[in-house]
Amino acid sequence: MGRALVRVEDYFAGRFEAMAGPCVVLIDGDDRAEAAALVETAAGEALRVERKFSRYRTDNLVHAINHAAGRPVEVDAETANLLDYAATCWEISGGLFDITSGVLRRVWSFDGSSRVPSQEAIEECRGHVGWERVTWRERTLTMPAGMEIDLGGLGKEYAVDRAAALIAARTSTPFLVNFGGDVFAAGPRRGGRTWAVGIDDPERTGEAALYRLDVARAGLATSGDARRFVTRYGRRLGHILDPRTGWPVAGAPRSVTVVAPTCLEAGTIATLACLQGPGARDFLKEQKVQFWVF
């Protein structure tokens, strides 16, 4: 199945849909066949990671884990590595970053309305949240029935870095991978030039870039609530939930963009920053990364 591949100036741009969003791969070369093959590689990897880790499917290991009803589930090496990474994130964030907190979305629907769930409903849900209740040993995950894991917060960034590694293994041509706004630029481009990445205006997402960042080689990711929020007493509550309270993090930035050596780190730092609420900026300064906060 061919992907849309167009020649833009002196590079190729291949587009496809994956992970609930538009994906684009830029190839800084002149060989159309090679470019098409590299775009195919990226698309294949995006779909693979999506299939394997999406919690919306019933045919993968994540579904098996989420429906194990208390029984231990043995996972493969790749899933184990992702869970190890998630466990580290949970640890270093003091429990703020928690892949089991997705259960809270059963009561919170971030559709821009003013529907806020009852405290009882939140409390009921919070009973099913908390990585500390999970037994994660080597390759076996045992989770009380009713709990769920959601690797959606890591999956897209992970897929970007994975796809980039696969392309890099096949070619020395400079390229850039962008899956729904999470980016890895593998450069510098031919002639020592950089890739120009626009940073979205969270108020007018998809319409205009507020800033332009020129990068040779870096991972970029944005975390925020551009379109997913509810309002309460006229106040906007973003979609980033604090697993300790079950409520959206108050005073969180609308959007945080981070540049880091890999897309995964950029995404994690951006998410951790949002979880700090009003402390996001200070947190980011401490991390000594290039960032934008809106």
Next chain:
Amino acid sequence: MQLDAAEPEATGPGPAQPASSPSALRERLSTAALALLLVPAAAGAETATNQIDFSTLYYGEQDRTQVFEPIVRATRLFGDGQAISAQLGLDVITGSSPSGALPSGTVQTMTTPSGRLVTVPAGQIPLTKFEDHRAGLDVDWRKPWGSLVTTTVGGHASREKDYQSLGVNAKVSADFDQHLFTVSAGGAFNDDSVFPVGGTPIGLSDGSEVTKGSNSKRVKSVLFGISHVMTRRWIVSVDGTRTYENGYLTEPYKVISVVSPFNGLPVYTLTDNRPSSRTRSSALLSSVYHLANDILCTSYRYYTDTWDVRSNTFDVKYRHDLAEGWYLEPHVRYYRQTAASFYTIGLSTILRPPEYATADYRLGRLTTLTLGANLGFRIGDRPSQWTLRAEYIRQKGDTAGGDQNGVQSHFDLTPTINTFTAVLGYSFNF
């Protein structure tokens, strides 16, 4: 509608120094990211995983049957949730099993499956010696359809010296109410053939007259189950099964002693004869409760069939995690069954034999207690799992359904049988 009043001013670009003094958090994060991403890209590109399980079962009845059964099972899990597995098993069965005849005070002789003569020392329960090999192949394919429905289809073939079994099965499961309810329904069909060594003896005869060729046995079964997540720690399920068996259901090598009512001594033997149909029904209620670290599994099963065998089974397992890859799971099972309506320990020389009769202890009144434990352990760094299961089974029959008159009353006709089972298993993924 900017409530925070702040301009969408960017605090940044922040200091872009390439990690001059990264924070402790960042250092841990990049180490973790490195560990995750440095896995060879090709390894991540695979869309399927394979699992191989080996196990070897040893089953030994004290002084009777011994079974040695190595099994290898290969499973391929696809990225889309499909799974295909194939299992090859071999059984080597040696030993002896009670022929059904009664012990006598004097020496008895019997004919055997192969036509040779055996002599039974006085006072011992006559046993039939045998050695058999069985090879079986099972395959199954599981496929999810959309988000709620999963189907499984399978096939089975096995062959031994005097028995062949071919079967197919299918099952559909569907989830409801946010996956809190799972309903399953399925069916299976087996077309078996029994071709006893030396021909099929006529039922309730002296065994000298046989018919050649194979005998057909057809088994159809349907099952229905519901499982429900009660709380986040507790899951309960109810399963019902009905099985219809038709055809040759007799045990060709079993015999029944015909005893003189005057002195209780066996005079001659008649072959086993059972009805040609049997409908079995069972209901299983099971519960899995997840404690803080341990898991408690309990179940109760009620079984009844048209031969009047009814049984109750209670089963409790408790899994306790010891360390990484190590667990201990003690197991207790209690089983009690009533005798089939045509079960007898012996017939009388002066009464006309009934239409159907068997002296097979497995259709008599029986109580079985199983005590066992399963140990999971890990050797070396390889992410693999070893298991060692050991079980002690104590089976006690009881002489309901027959008179122990005369000489027979000196012998324990249904001695306690002690059985020991050990299974060593090893599984790994790649």
